Amino acid sequence: MTAKRLGHPHLGLGVGLRTVHFDYILEKHPKVDWFEVISENFMDSRGRPRYVLEQIAERYPVVMHGVSLSIGSTDPLNFEYLRKLKALANDIKPLWISDHVCWTGVAGRNTHDLLPMPLTETSLKHVVERIRTVQDFLERPFVFENPSTYVGFTGSTMSEWEFITRMAQEANCGLLLDVNNVYVSSVNHDFDPQEFIRSVPHERVVQFHLAGHTNRQTHLIDTHDDHVVDPVWKLYRLAHKLTGGVSTLLEWDAKIPPFPVLHAEVLKAKRHIGEELADTNVATASREQETNAMSVSEDNLAVPHPLHHIAAEVV
Numbered sequence: 024m025t026a027k028r029l030g031h032p033h034l035g036l037g038v039g040l041r042t043v044h045f046d047y048i049l050e051k052h053p054k055v056d057w058f059e060v061i062s063e064n065f066m067d068s069r070g071r072p073r074y075v076l077e078q079i080a081e082r083y084p085v086v087m088h089g090v091s092l093s094i095g096s097t098d099p100l101n102f103e104y105l106r107k108l109k110a111l112a113n114d115i116k117p118l119w120i121s122d123h124v125c126w127t128g129v130a131g132r133n134t135h136d137l138l139p140m141p142l143t144e145t146s147l148k149h150v151v152e153r154i155r156t157v158q159d160f161l162e163r164p165f166v167f168e169n170p171s172t173y174v175g176f177t178g179s180t181m182s183e184w185e186f187i188t189r190m191a192q193e194a195n196c197g198l199l200l201d202v203n204n205v206y207v208s209s210v211n212h213d214f215d216p217q218e219f220i221r222s223v224p225h226e227r228v229v230q231f232h233l234a235g236h237t238n239r240q241t242h243l244i245d246t247h248d249d250h251v252v253d254p255v256w257k258l259y260r261l262a263h264k265l266t267g268g269v270s271t272l273l274e275w276d277a278k279i280p281p282f283p284v285l286h287a288e289v290l291k292a293k294r295h296i297g298e299e300l301a302d303t304n305v306a307t308a309s310r311e312q313e314t315n316a317m318s319v320s321e322d323n324l325a326v327p328h329p330l331h332h333i334a335a336e337v338v
């Protein structure tokens with residue numbers, strides 16, 4: 024039997040560590056429950072970023088979150104990458120390590136994007152085998168996040184929630200449920216986000232992600248450049264209720280605000296958790312509010328993908 028959250032603790036409300044906040048954090052030591060760090064930003068760095076990370080890891084719980092594992096690719100697993108990941112983990116001792124259910128390239132080419140999986144029996148078997156290999160190499164369970172997607176494969180034979188449920192159970196890994204990604208994909212692919220959240224194995228959910236996104240009217244883009252919208256908070260309340268509450272992390276990767284604004288955003292979760300039982304109809308209201316509340320402006324016509332921002336930080 025699997026221990027709830029794979030035995031991982033509930034860390035509370037954390038934020039993603041970003042370079043622009045290094046000085047503030049080192050100077051003020053804000054009362055943040057925990058930090059999530061982008062693995063690739065520190066794997067090859069021995070300079071100031073690594074010094075800052077070590078200072079922060081001494082004072083706060085830290086988890087590592089990657090964007091380059093490419094667990095779904097048909098390319099061979101990159102063991103050089105895994106060796107660096109393991110070495111960083113041995114140094115900073117994160118509570119857990121995560122990446123995405125996606126592929127980022129093929130035939131040796133890297134798209135620097137989180138590309139959707141074909142949701143088929145063949146790709147499920149493929150990804151389960153690779154997760155097992157990764158976990159054996161790293162000597163720890165891994166945690167996988169549902170990405171935001173904009174296109175799908177016509178050959179898919181199952182829903183995304185069925186795919187990640189079977190993946191987690193068959194590979195014995197954890198799940199990082201990105202609530203904003205569920206919402207973004209639900210609008211882009213016209214599915215019920217509540218069904219997604221109700222269907223995943225809640226005992227395997229180790230962590231939540233929250234973030235803002237950009238409404239392009241015909242589709243949503245996972246830009247991580249704004250406040251969390253009300254429909255996502257409503258889904259978060261549902262996810263909290265169903266899981267019993269897990270470590271929650273706010274991602275903000277473009278148009279990054281001052282640290283107190285970032286921290287205040289994730290602390291809003293306290294209010295939403297308190298209201299969880301009053302939430303009766305997430306999906307219907309969420310679509311209407313999203314459409315009404317946001318409009319296309321000149322500012323969001325050329326929004327960057329979060330990965331582009333992250334990649335720019337990788338040395």
Ligand SMILES: [Fe+2]
Nearest residue numbers: 168201232274
């Ligand atoms: Fe995320």
